[in-house]
Amino acid sequence: MDAINDAGFEWVFKLGQVKHDRGLITAFIERWRPETHTFHLPFGEATITLEDVHHILGLRTTGRPFILHGFTTTARQRKDMIRDLLGLTLEQGDVRKNCLRIGWLISNFGN
Known part of the structure; x- marks a missing residue:
């Protein structure tokens, strides 16, 4: 948080x-x-x-x-970016339609 x-x-x-x-x-x-x-x-x-x-x-x-202007990523690159920026690795259920689940953020960073 x-x-x-x-x-x-x-x-x-x-x-x-x-x-x-x-x-x-x-x-x-x-x-x-x-x-x-x-x-x-x-x-x-x-x-x-x-x-x-x-x-x-x-x-x-x-x-x-x-800014990621003109920057296209794959699902793998986005997961790696989250790992690099937030220090956590995403699991299959942590993402929905290319978006982080709010529940994942709350469970990992507090309410």
């Missing part, structure tokens, strides 16, 4: 607890203009910035990025 917190991804565990207002989300979707990447609201145009994302989700926006 410390490694996940240090990487700035502790907010991922909180997403399941967030209540969503479907009406509000629908209203924003209807007002989104993809050609300008802005919301058209009664008081003018508005957009979401990286700083907004930082404050809303607690996602770190400073430090070195972890």
Whole structure:
């Protein structure tokens, strides 16, 4: 859990607890203009910035990025990467559809 917190991804565990207002989300979707990447609201145009994302989700926006741009991996390479980064070896049931199971993270890194 410390490694996940240090990487700035502790907010991922909180997403399941967030209540969503479907009406509000629908209203924003209807007002989104993809050609300008802005919301058209009664008081003018508005957009979401990286700083907004930082404050809303607690996602770190400073430090070195972890980017695999243009990098394609095999299942074996991904398992090796997890072993190298987290120090643990994955078993067959620890992955589902190329994603780590949350249960695996909790059982290995705490709740």
